[in-house]
Amino acid sequence: MTEPDPRPAGDLRAVAEQLSRLWVATSERAFAAALHQPDVYVRTTRLVSAITQELRRRGQGVGPLLEAWQGRHELVRGVADSDGALTVDGLDAEAIAGAAFAMRYREVLEEITLDDRLAALAAGPRDGGWLVLEESGHAPGDPFVPYRRLEADPRTGRALLVTTRPDETFTSCVHVVEQGVVDLETGRLTADAAGEPGNAAHEVGTAEEREALVERLRCSSTADAGS
16 A cells, blocks of 8 residues: 655645646657657557556546656556557657656646635535635736636535636736536536526626626525525
């Protein structure tokens, strides 16, 4: 049984984020080399997929991923030897490993996001109104610093996704508010009541207008839930 890593989860995430740049770079190398060789491309894809599946089997979070990276060469060889349809012969084993780890890391980030949402929901009072589940960027609005905030009603899962993007001139921001639902069991965010009037994305020109809109939509969602 693997001993738990004594480092804080935040430290593990920082290490994984740094390594992810290497994984992405080597991933590009793996597939670039196979681009004009169909047989090599197929063998690369099969092996990367099999290694990714093995990484999933080793557990969620960045801890198992970082541990597996330490033994990546043995991992690649072991997976290749486990199936007669797989082989590492003639392939860049380091690039193959990077591609698989990059793929699994994207999944791990999604797992972390969902876990963080559920933790925020669990930590908040059930009768305390809407909770901010995640927030990043520059809230007042900046064309070059995107803003994102997800908030939800912990009683119903009704959610609001607040984002910004640059306008066509890159001199100002478009502020966007979208309604959705956070699954209270999984943390996954889905679109809210597709096709119903009033539930499309709302766009405004300032942060002040955006926050006023958010308040109206919160009140509307709360009233709907109570009716």
